[in-house]
Amino acid sequence: MLPKTAEYALRAVACLASDTEQSVAAGSLAEQTQVPRRYLHKVLQDLVRAGLVHSRPGPGGGYVLSQSKDRISILDVVNAVAPLERIRHCPLGLPSHTKLCPLHKELDRAYAATEQAFASVTIGKLLESSSEVIPLCDMSHL
Numbered sequence: 001m002l003p004k005t006a007e008y009a010l011r012a013v014a015c016l017a018s019d020t021e022q023s024v025a026a027g028s029l030a031e032q033t034q035v036p037r038r039y040l041h042k043v044l045q046d047l048v049r050a051g052l053v054h055s056r057p058g059p060g061g062g063y064v065l066s067q068s069k070d071r072i073s074i075l076d077v078v079n080a081v082a083p084l085e086r087i088r089h090c091p092l093g094l095p096s097h098t099k100l101c102p103l104h105k106e107l108d109r110a111y112a113a114t115e116q117a118f119a120s121v122t123i124g125k126l127l128e129s130s131s132e133v134i135p136l137c138d139m140s141h142l
Helices: 004-018 026-033 037-049 074-081 102-119 123-127
Strands: 053-056 062-065
Touching: 004 026, 004 037, 004 053, 004 062, 004 074, 004 123, 026 037, 026 062, 037 053, 037 074, 074 102, 074 123
Parallel strands: none
Antiparallel strands: 053 062
């Protein structure tokens, strides 16, 4: 359902949120998240533009969250890189469809529910899970 770009962004943000004290180099982040480094660079640029991540240049630099992990929702991350598209008008452009047909109305209702679900879960909430598995990030080799 989610584009790979959104999955990659969620992995990166979850990893950055697991240690908010230090910046993480792009290479290390790529290794931890198993995201190709070149692709991750594009994703990180989108996250920086959205104000979710800050880039620190130079030695010891890297990436850190710009906001508290408790303020960043799954929806914020997804919308930063691959916004969820709601259906506002007939996708076919049919003149007789002055409102959404039953099919597109139901599809948009599902998109709205997804949007609401994503908005209700913060990255902090994911990381506070009682699961032994760290969400979206492999820290076992560090």
